[in-house]
Amino acid sequence: MTYPRLIDDGSVWIVVIPPVIWAAHFLTCYWVAAVWCASGAAPLTPVVWAIAAITVAALGGIGWAAVVAVRRYGGLRRPGRHVSRDEPEGRKAFLGHVALLLASLNGVAVLFTALPVLVFRQC
Amino acid sequence: MPPQPRPLGGQSPPVEQAPACGVDPAKLCQGEYAIRVKSHIAVLAAPLLTGCGGRHSWLAGAGAEARIIETLFWPFLFGAAVLWLAVMALAIAAFRSRREETRGLVRAIIIGGGAIVPGIIVAALLVIGLVTLRALAAMQPGLSVQVDGEQWWWRVVYDTPAGAVVTANEIRLPRGETAELLLSSDDVIHAFWAPALGGKMDMIPGRTNRLTLTPLTPGSWGGLCAEYCGGAHAQMRFDVTVMEPAAFGDWLAAEAEPASAQALARQDGLSVFLDSGCGACHSVRGTEAAGQVGPDLTHFAARQRLGAGIAPLTDAALRRWITRTQDMKPGVEMPAYPDLSPEALDALVGFLMALK
Missing domain, CATH: 1.10.287 (Helix Hairpins)
Structure with missing residues (x-):
């Protein structure tokens, strides 16, 4: 088994991972900015770097989930085309495809969350 | 965008002299037809275009x-x-x-x-x-004004080096200077919006929100509560009067003064005011009236409107306001005084209209 158990071949968890990373990223950005501004610190530069680092990490995680979805699940295959019966292969491809779409959506969402901190230089 | 508000649709298009036409009155001649079409277009477009001009238009570019x-x-x-x-x-x-x-x-x-x-x-x-x-x-303010939303009027406090200057329902601002409005509320959530001058901001109890306004065009601009706040929400309005900086300075100095000697000399009106209990809610600095529940009336007659921007301040409107308050503004917290004798009402209105 080359992957952790949760992301085992065929496991449904692959679908959940990109949204969870997005939510964690969103919450962390919010916390970092809120705590920094509430403590009255004037320059926002450390927050910008912290959020940039969190964003790169989140995009890395989502990218990894996308690669897994493509390589191990065959997520690039369109569902419905070859799946006519209830069989593990078709189920896996479907999950991979959903995970891939969610990964692209959440990648964009993570970028949008991080954008304001690049534009604003004050609390 | 023209900086000055102008009444669109108010001007009628120039009417050309229709040429003499044939004998058949049912037939329109060329010029007449064109005029009718034009007037139809004007009638159809008027309701759409009236939103583009005037004191509440956010396309007026006044700030x-x-x-x-x-x-x-x-x-x-x-x-x-x-x-x-x-x-x-x-x-x-x-x-x-x-x-x-x-x-x-x-x-x-x-x-x-x-x-x-x-x-x-x-x-x-x-x-x-x-x-x-x-x-x-990024706008850097020079002047700080605290505005509190109340059901259903606006408490306005200018923060000056000489102390706080309290007024209500009319905000005066100097032209070309950025003013910082510190917005809050004492009861429910209101929202401050003077569309011709700038953005809209919620007024939340227990919080102070910051909004800047930089008026560019002198004049009187309209404002309103933009968050439903109870029965008389639609009649919770205010005026923003943009003045030249020197005139603004004079006004603020006058506003900081107690009530004028001219008004205080009207003893009969002042005693009606105090005996009727008006001072329990309203303040008139320089008298015993020091209520904090309602709008400060020290310079009431210097304002353009009464009842939080709902009617022009005239003698007749003020009489109606005092005797039939609920009719003018259903839901208003101020009780009506329909039983004042005509003489007492005359004296009271005379006193209030002297509070310049």
């Missing part, structure tokens, strides 16, 4: 913030129009298409039109919006 927001509006409107036309064209093309093999095309439309193009557009809108917000947040 720096309003102009910043306006630069956001036109690209958004243009983008929305282009998108709408493109989608309509696509829908028409789809209905008329007789192509057999459309799988590739459909896939391109779904991925391109459903994901890639909206993603790029939303990202662009987000960046434009953020840059606009940054410009709005």
Whole structure:
């Protein structure tokens, strides 16, 4: 088994991972900015770097989930085309495809969350 | 954009002299027909265009913030129009298409039109919006005004080096200077909006929100509560009077003074005011009346309107306000005084109208 158990071949968890990373990223950005501004610190530069680092990490995680979805699940295959019966292969491809779409959506969402901190230089 | 508000549709188009026509009265001649068509267009367009001018128009460009927001509006409107036309064209093309093999095309439309193009557009809108917000947040204020939303009027306090200057329902600001409005509320959530001057901001109990206004055009501009706050919400209005800086300084100094000697000399009116219990809610500095529940009336007659911007301040309107308060503003907290004798009412109105 080359992957952790949760992301085992065929496991449904692959679908959940990109949204969870997005939510964690969103919450962390919010916390970092809120705590920094509430403590009255004037320059926002450390927050910008912290959020940039969190964003790169989140995009890395989502990218990894996308690669897994493509390589191990065959997520690039369109569902419905070859799946006519209830069989593990078709189920896996479907999950991979959903995970891939969610990964692209959440990648964009993570970028949008991080954008304001690049534009604003004050609390 | 013309900086001055002008009544659109108020001017009638120049009427050309219709040439003498044939004998048949049922037939319109050329010039007459053109005039009728023009007037029809004017009648149809008037309700649409009246929103574009006047003291409540956010396209009036009377403030720096309003102009910043306006630069956001036109690209958004243009983008929305282009998108709408493109989608309509696509829908028409789809209905008329007789192509057999459309799988590739459909896939391109779904991925391109459903994901890639909206993603790029939303990202662009987000960046434009953020840059606009940054410009709005960067305005540096010179003057600080505290505005509290009350059910259903506005408490206005100027923070000056000489102390706080309290007034109500009318905010005066100097032209060309950025004023910082510190917005809060004592009861429910209200929202402060003077559309011709700038953006809208909620007034939340227990919080102070900050909004800057930089008026550019002198004049009287309208404002309103933009968050439903109870029965008389629609009658919770205010005026923003933009003055030249020197005149503003004079006004603020006068506003800080107690009530004028001229008003205090009207002993009969003052005693009606005090005996009727008005001072329990209203303050008139220089008298015993020191109520904090209602608007400060020290310089009441210097304001343009009464009842939180709902009627021009005239003798007749003030009489009606005192005797039939609920009729003018249903739900208002102030009780009516219908039983005042005509003499007492005369004296009271005379006193109030002397509070310049």
